Amino acid sequence: MPLIEFDSVSHAYAVSGGERTVLSDVSVSLTEHRIGVIGANGSGKSTFARMVNALVVPRAGKVRVDGLDTGREARAIRRRVGFCFTDPDAQIVMPTVAEDVAFGLRRHRLTKQEVAARVDAALEAYGLQEHRDHPAHLLSGGQKQLLALASVLVTDPDVVVMDEPTTLLDLVNARRVRDVVASLRQQVILVTHHLDLLDDFDRVLVFHDARLRFDGSPHEAVAAYQRLVL
């Protein structure tokens, strides 16, 4: 698995009248296959996740993916690290479902037939085949979330970062996402409030008040999270 390193990372956002620290001195090295990230609202999880594919570059410290510095090599990193947003509307860029999935492949030097085959396989895997020619923005919230996942995975990245990918999903589709995650060969970093999604994960990080407060097995991490907030 790729090596993801956070080296003394701190970050703050400007807010009216000052700054808000959202990550404070986070150092961690990740090589496991499936890594969960949990913690209270506003604890810094999304910011941490966004740093892995250079959507946010830390103010202090370094983030590296297999030695590539996110501050210097964002383009190379984004080719390797796919990102699924919480709000799937943020990710829809093309009119129809099939076109949207194909969009991610535009720079992949594939023939039309190869693109079509990969798009078909992705639509099939996420139950979107019957919607392939529908306007993407008219899908239900849950279908949009599945579309966002399909559009990222069709590009076959080495790492997939998912920021709350099951928030809008019903029971059947949440299970579909869980099964997809379990079957991925890629390294996965999954931010979620659905703690049961992480049952068989290799490692779970717990954030609290901008700090990495616990790092261990899913079971221990959930207990640590409960101790911090309840």
Ligand SMILES: Nc1ncnc2c1ncn2[C@@H]1O[C@H](COP(=O)(O)OP(=O)(O)OP(=O)(O)O)[C@@H](O)[C@H]1O
């Ligand atoms: N672009 C931004 N500008 C200013 N403040 C921001 C920005 N992005 C996030 N924040 C603030 O930073 C803090 C941490 O946000 P972050 O999204 O990382 O938390 P989170 O743990 O993912 O929360 P949640 O569980 O609610 O999604 C929050 O207080 C948030 O309001």
